[in-house]
Amino acid sequence: MSHRFSDVAALKDELAGVDYLSDEGIAGVVYLADRLQKPILVEGPAGTGKTQLAKSVSEITGARLIRLQCYEGLDESKALYEWNYKKQLLRIQAEGGSDEDWTDLSDDIFSDEFLLTRPLLEAIRSEEPVVLLIDEVDRVELETEALLLEILSDYQVSIPELGTIEAKQIPLVFLTSNNTRELSEALKRRCLYLHVDYPDMEREKEIVLTKVPDITENLADQVARVVRSIRQIELKKHPSVSETLDWAKTLVLLGVEKIDEQTAASTINILLKYQSDINKALKELATADGVTP
Amino acid sequence: MTVTDAAADATPEGVGDPILDLLNGFIVQLRAAGLPVSLTENLDAMQAIRHVPLEDRETFKYALAATLVKHHNHWKAFETVFEVYFSLRGDEYQIGDELVELPEMDEDEQGDQQGSGDQQGGGGENLTPEELAEMLYQSLMRGDQQMMRGVARQAVKRYAGMEPGRPVGGTYYLYRTLRNLDIDGVLERLLEQEQNEDGEAPSDFEQRLARDEYQSRANQLQQEIEGEIRRRLVADRGVEAMAKTLRKPLPEDVDFMHASREEMASLRKAIWPLTRKLAARLQRKRRHGRKGPLDFRRTVRASLSYGGVPAEPKFRNPRPHKPEIFVIADISGSVAAFARFTLHLVYAIAGQFSKVRAFVFIDGLDEVTHMFEGVEDINEAVHRVNTEADVVWVDGHSDYGHALGVFWEKYGNEIGSRTSIMILGDARNNYHASESWIIKAMNEKARAVHWLNPEPQSYWDTGDSIVGEYDQYCDGSFEVRNLRQLEAFVDNLA
Numbered sequence: 001m002s003h004r005f006s007d008v009a010a011l012k013d014e015l016a017g018v019d020y021l022s023d024e025g026i027a028g029v030v031y032l033a034d035r036l037q038k039p040i041l042v043e044g045p046a047g048t049g050k051t052q053l054a055k056s057v058s059e060i061t062g063a064r065l066i067r068l069q070c071y072e073g074l075d076e077s078k079a080l081y082e083w084n085y086k087k088q089l090l091r092i093q094a095e096g097g098s099d100e101d102w103t104d105l106s107d108d109i110f111s112d113e114f115l116l117t118r119p120l121l122e123a124i125r126s127e128e129p130v131v132l133l134i135d136e137v138d139r140v141e142l143e144t145e146a147l148l149l150e151i152l153s154d155y156q157v158s159i160p161e162l163g164t165i166e167a168k169q170i171p172l173v174f175l176t177s178n179n180t181r182e183l184s185e186a187l188k189r190r191c192l193y194l195h196v197d198y199p200d201m202e203r204e205k206e207i208v209l210t211k212v213p214d215i216t217e218n219l220a221d222q223v224a225r226v227v228r229s230i231r232q233i234e235l236k237k238h239p240s241v242s243e244t245l246d247w248a249k250t251l252v253l254l255g256v257e258k259i260d261e262q263t264a265a266s267t268i269n270i271l272l273k274y275q276s277d278i279n280k281a282l283k284e285l286a287t288a289d290g291v292t293p
Numbered sequence: 294m295t296v297t298d299a300a301a302d303a304t305p306e307g308v309g310d311p312i313l314d315l316l317n318g319f320i321v322q323l324r325a326a327g328l329p330v331s332l333t334e335n336l337d338a339m340q341a342i343r344h345v346p347l348e349d350r351e352t353f354k355y356a357l358a359a360t361l362v363k364h365h366n367h368w369k370a371f372e373t374v375f376e377v378y379f380s381l382r383g384d385e386y387q388i389g390d391e392l393v394e395l396p397e398m399d400e401d402e403q404g405d406q407q408g409s410g411d412q413q414g415g416g417g418e419n420l421t422p423e424e425l426a427e428m429l430y431q432s433l434m435r436g437d438q439q440m441m442r443g444v445a446r447q448a449v450k451r452y453a454g455m456e457p458g459r460p461v462g463g464t465y466y467l468y469r470t471l472r473n474l475d476i477d478g479v480l481e482r483l484l485e486q487e488q489n490e491d492g493e494a495p496s497d498f499e500q501r502l503a504r505d506e507y508q509s510r511a512n513q514l515q516q517e518i519e520g521e522i523r524r525r526l527v528a529d530r531g532v533e534a535m536a537k538t539l540r541k542p543l544p545e546d547v548d549f550m551h552a553s554r555e556e557m558a559s560l561r562k563a564i565w566p567l568t569r570k571l572a573a574r575l576q577r578k579r580r581h582g583r584k585g586p587l588d589f590r591r592t593v594r595a596s597l598s599y600g601g602v603p604a605e606p607k608f609r610n611p612r613p614h615k616p617e618i619f620v621i622a623d624i625s626g627s628v629a630a631f632a633r634f635t636l637h638l639v640y641a642i643a644g645q646f647s648k649v650r651a652f653v654f655i656d657g658l659d660e661v662t663h664m665f666e667g668v669e670d671i672n673e674a675v676h677r678v679n680t681e682a683d684v685v686w687v688d689g690h691s692d693y694g695h696a697l698g699v700f701w702e703k704y705g706n707e708i709g710s711r712t713s714i715m716i717l718g719d720a721r722n723n724y725h726a727s728e729s730w731i732i733k734a735m736n737e738k739a740r741a742v743h744w745l746n747p748e749p750q751s752y753w754d755t756g757d758s759i760v761g762e763y764d765q766y767c768d769g770s771f772e773v774r775n776l777r778q779l780e781a782f783v784d785n786l787a
Contacts, residue, residue, distance in 0.1 A: 008345070008352055028345070028355040035344040036337065043365060179365070188363040189333050195365045201509070222502075229505045234558070261498040286497050 004034045004061050004129075004172070019210050020049070020056035021203060029194040030057060039152050039173035041137075041188060044196035046178050047240020051135055053196070054174035058131035063172070066126070067133045068119040070140045079147055080157060082116045110161040120148075121157050123171045130171040137187075138177040145187050148175075152190045199241065201228045207241060212248045222259045223248045226285075230271065233284045239271040247271050261286065312342065320361070322374050322536050327543045328367050334360055350379075366544040366563075377536045380524045425451065429514075430479050434486075436510050445517035448474055455525055463539070466522045467515075476511050483507050545776040549634045550747055561637050563776055567783060568641040585609035617648040617711050619739075621700065623718030624684065625655040625691040631747035635717045636675045638779075640665050652704070653678060654696035657686035660704070691721060693759075694728035701731045705738075712739045716767075719748045720760045727759050733766040744770040745782065 005011040012027040022030075030053075033040045042050045058065040068079060076082075088109040095105060117125060123132040134148065151157060155167035175191060177183060199207060205224035208215060223244065231238045239247075247270045256263050265282055272278045316339060323330050337360040345356045354375055362371045425447055432440035449455070452473035453466040484503060527535045542548075544563065547556045591607035599605070620639045624632040632653075643649040643665050650662045659682040665674050686695060708714070714735060736742045744763060746753065750772045753760040764770045771782050 008349075024351045025355045025358075028352045029359045032341050032344060032356055032359055036340055038337070040359075041363075185329075185331075189331055191363075192337075192359040193363045194359060195368065225502050225506060228509070229502055232505065264498065285501055287501065 005031050007031070014060045015056055018056050018059045020052060021199075021207050021210060022053075023199075023203060026053065026194065026196065029192055033192050034172060036192070037155075037170045039175060039191045040194055041175045041177065041183070041191035042194045042196055043177045043179050045198065045238070045240065047242045048196045048198060049241055050174075050176040050196055051133065054131055054133040054176070057172065057174075058133075061129060061131065061172070063129035063131045064126065065131050065133060066119050066123045066171075067135060069135045070137050072139055072141065074140050074144055076147060078118055079120050080118050081121045081159060082118065083110070083161075084114045084116050088114050112162075115159075115162070120151050121165065123173075124151065124155060124157055124165060124167045126171075127168055129169055132171045132173045134173065134175045136178060137175045138180045138183060142181075142184060145184050149186055149190065152187070198231060198238065201225065204228070204241065204244060208245065208248045211245050212252060215248055215252050216257070219251060219257065219259075220248065223251065226259060226264060227271065229285065230281050233281055235272070235277045235280065236274050237272070237277065243271050312347070313339065316342065318532075319357075319374070319378050322378055322532075323361060323371065325536070326370050326374050326540050327546065328362065328370060330361055334363070337361075366559075370541070370543055373539050373541075374536060376520065376523060377527055377539060378532055380520075380527045380532075422451075426474075426479070429474060429476070430482065433476075433479060433507060433510050433514065434483055436513075438513075441510075441514045441517050445514060445521045449518060449521045449525065453522060455522070455529075463519070463522050463526055466526075467519060470518055470522070471515065476514070480504070480507050480511060542775075545780070547776070548774050549631045550628075550774065552630065552634075557634070560634065560776060564638055564641045567776075567780060568638075616646060616713055616740075617650075617709065618642060618646055619650050619652065619704075619708070619712055619714045621652045621654065621658075621714065621716045621718075623655070623691060623693075624653045624679070624682075625689070627691065627721060628719050628747055631717070631719075633675060635745075636678060640674060650704075652700060653682050653684055654693075654700075655684045655686075655689055656692035656695050657684050658696040658699040658703075659683045690723050691718075692725045693718065693720060693722045693763075694726040697728050697731040701734065705734070708735060708738045710738070710740060714739050714742045715745060716742065716763075717745045717747075719746055719758065720744070720753075720763055721756070721758050724757050727762045729759075729762045729766060732763050736766050736768065741768045742766070743768055743782075745773040745779075746770055747774055748772070749774065 005014075008024070008027050008031045011031050012022050012024075015022045015027065029040060032038075042053060044050055055065060057063075091109050091114070092105065119132070123130045137145070137148070152173065155170055156164050158164045175187075198204075201224045204227060205220050208220040208223055209217065212220070227239055227244050227247075247267060250267055250270055251259070251263070254263075254267075264285065268278055268281060272281055320330055320335055320338070338357055341356040341360045342353065345352045347353060357375070358368070358371055362368060425444070428440065428447070429444050431437075432444050448470050449466070452470045454469060455466055484500065484507070523535070523539075544556070544559055547560065549560070552560060585608050588607045588609045592603050592605070595605045595607055596603040620635075620642070622632060622635045622639065624636075636653075639649070639651045643651070650660065651665060652658055652660050661678050661682050664677045664681070686692070686699075732742060744760075744767045746760060748758070752758065753770075760770060771778070773779050773782055
């Protein structure tokens with residue numbers, strides 16, 4: 001099986017080519033996932049580009065992105081496959097008069113034609129390369145996680161009536177989690193683990209520069225600095241990268257060139273979404289002494 | 294170690310034996326540090342390192358981390374073991390005889406110094422303290438990584454006073470080095486500099502940003518210094534001994550009673566997911582539990598598709614079960630650290646459940662629910678509880694009997710069949726009367742009474758601890774000294 005990426009550095013450049021700025025860790029793990037043919041479990045705070053990573057990888061490999069959004073109550077029939085029972089009923093009724101053998105008929109109605117594929121099965125059966133994104137896997141119940149295990153370790157799906165369907169190609173699988181609950185050991189064991197944290201200041205500045213058109217380097221630098229300072233304060237919810245970008249865009253629209261206390265105070269509600277956080281951050285930023293270590 | 298031997302056998306050829314031995318040794322160290330590394334993960338790691346260039350230290354590290362570390366909280370422990378274990382491997386990390394004299398590294402430093410216009414005559418060996426201080430100043434001002442590394446090396450060499458074979462921990466050397474470097478002083482100077490350049494005095498806001506910038510550079514430098522000290526210590530004492538001294542408990546094993554400030558902060562962060570889990574557990578029980586009464590209308594509606602036969606009875610959704618939680622916490626001196634933590638826990642729980650009432654006691658008892666309400670900042674709430682709550686009755690020494698008496702008298706009538714009561718304390722009663730009949734009476738009215746005890750189980754019922762007397766009437770007493778135990782308690786609760 002040919003590999004998708006030649007080496008880590010090249011992968012990093014390719015990702016940068018589609019405006020996804022990775023670092024050593026991210027690129028390294030994606031590269032390994034391709035080589036070892038293992039799924040990647042991406043964890044980290046909300047808004048750090050976990051889903052975007054999967055999208056960007058599908059973009060650079062030219063693979064189709066199949067996405068399974070997880071939610072509480074997700075079950076087999078939504079994730080794996082379902083029998084199209086209305087069509088099956090029609091089939092039986094159409095045969096109504098004739099004296100076709102029942103075994104033939106039952107073989108017939110449990111065939112490919114009556115199978116509705118759902119994202120996981122779809123990813124496996126696809127002929128062309130696929131990136132499978134299983135989003136927010138921490139939202140499903142612990143018991144439902146078991147649904148994923150077979151596909152994650154062996155890239156196959158067993159359907160009792162049909163047998164085992166094996167993958168035509170090995171999809172690159174991303175699972176994302178916001179860490180609202182501990183995932184099972186069984187799931188973790190099958191995956192490579194990647195923790196995506198808030199980017200450091202340099203990288204965040206780069207991200208702002210790539211994603212916000214017309215921003216000056218000076219302003220991007222200031223944005224990244226302010227956001228870093230805010231993240232050092234103990235808050236309910238720290239600003240995510242997407243919120244940083246929104247803020248930078250706003251500042252550009254307002255024609256701000258230098259962020260001073262006034263501008264920060266009037267636009268901080270884009271970065272922070274809790275009133276208590278806003279109050280605290282403004283109070284903290286106005287003190288010159290910084291956080292006592 | 295049979296497990297790792299088996300792993301080695303199973304690995305495809307292509308990797309030389311020395312690497313395998315190295316990796317096996319590394320995994321033994323990881324396990325010793327408490328990380329749960331399974332056999333599959335071990336095999337994955339061996340597979341992984343075949344695909345990455347071994348010279349590239351960062352990539353190598355991430356490859357190992359991706360396969361071996363499956364929990365973000367374990368990252369720090371992994372990093373420590375990695376740094377120690379591989380500290381003397383890799384070209385740029387060779388030190389060899391460097392303890393005696395510094396090799397080429399000094400050339401780089403010199404280059405840097407000349408670049409910065411700092412006239413420097415001889416080699417790094419002859420740096421005077423003043424020159425070193427100047428180098429420090431320059432490196433922090435420009436945030437120059439290479440230069441910081443040079444400063445770190447010099448500083449450790451000059452100030453740490455490391456002697457081979459001396460049984461002193463790394464923190465001691467770190468302290469000595471930092472004290473001599475006076476980084477804080479340099480930071481002040483840098484900030485003043487900032488002001489002078491501008492001409493006008495910068496606003497507090499600007500100062501704050503500048504300070505954060507320099508602080509982060511200083512932290513970087515400190516890490517360099519730590520790394521340098523660690524490398525030298527490893528060279529002196531060997532990998533195993535060093536890994537052992539640096540071994541710290543994993544975040545979930547940190548004892549609440551003895552948590553450092555830093556550990557406390559990370560514990561606080563861990564509480565939120567835990568209470569969400571608690572809420573989710575109770576909610577799930579609600580959904581999957583017993584069904585509600587028969588829904589006649591929907592049953593008839595459903596029967597139409599079966600030709601009027603009610604083949605599929607429909608039920609109403611069960612009434613949502615709204616748990617009511619009473620938390621009664623000991624905040625006396627003996628459990629002060631634990632109490633601070635429990636107050637955070639109470640606050641977090643209150644965010645998830647609609648009906649939570651909090652009580653604190655020492656020898657008196659007071660309700661503090663209102664202090665948590667509408668308070669956005671938990672530290673403020675904790676401060677208010679500690680200063681305003683009326684919890685001292687006589688002498689400010691724990692008296693569980695009296696406190697429970699007050700509770701029973703004032704709030705006993707408010708306990709209902711849906712109330713879960715959690716009592717947090719060490720049950721060290723200073724030889725007062727236990728009044729354990731109150732717990733019995735409470736449990737008769739309430740849904741459940743749980744006792745969380747921050748003391749190790751082996752200390753229970755020793756001295757003035759009277760856990761046993763209360764325990765007989767509780768639904769359970771639990772030793773809760775760290776996050777792992779707290780999580781286990783939450784898991785068992787639902």
